[in-house]
Amino acid sequence: MGRRMKKLAAASVIAIASTLGVYGSAKAQLFGGIVYDPTNYAQNLLTATRTLTMINNQVKQLTNEAQMLVNEAKELASLPFTVRVQLNQRLVEIETLIRTANGLAYDVASIDASFRALFPEDYSSVSNAAMASDARVHWEEASRAFHDSMIMQAKIAETISADVTDLDAIVSKSETAVGNLQAAQAGNQLLALQVKQSMQAAELFAVAARADALDRARQLQTEERARIANARFIGDGIIYP
Helix, strand or coil, X not given: CHHHHXXXXXXXXXXXXXXXXXXXXXXXXXXXXXXXXXXXXXXXXHHHHHHHHHHHHHHHHHHHHHHHHHHHHHHCCCCCCCCHHHHHHHHHHHHHHHHCCCCCCCCHHHHHHHXXXXXXXXXXXXXXXXXXXXXXXXXXXXHHHHHHHHHHHHHHXXXXXXXXXXXXXXXXXXXXXXXXXXXXXXXXXXXXXXXXXXXXXXXXXXXXXXXXXXXXXXXXXXXXXXXXXXXXXXXXXXXXX
């Protein structure tokens, strides 16, 4: 509607100027002592109209530039929300459980020597009393490993409710993101939550697999001790010379 009005005004000015040019005298007319020049008046009116149009165009350009700056500011706005501290805290809690677990250590440097000492390959020189003592130690190690696995499962289960809360908060923030940066940061936090859960699953798998391995090793040692004890009881199998 504004453009149409301006076009009509410009057309009117041109029409007036043409009319004044046709009907008006080339000479200035005198009205009550005031000199009136219709041609000059028309030119001034056209100049004023062009000036007003130019000013309006400049105002529109400045408005567009201001809006662009506002949009750029939104695109660069940082997301005022993070769950990084909470996720790190839960991972640290689980890692602490692993470090403080009883029984065989989880580090590669000491596990081999500890396992060989706990589960020797040859019982031929070990007394029956020592084998009985080893059987008790093996049972204790297997029991501790399964205990650690159950504690880890319980701890991860406890974090699920907290993860659900964080997930809901992150999704809510992503839905109200005002720019690409905020949307990307919300996406990164969703990815961090997924990675955290994957790490927990890997840790739980390691603990559970360790418990299974220890129990399997205990069973093998039990079979070997039984074989040695049976051989010692029966001897060479020759009762009569």
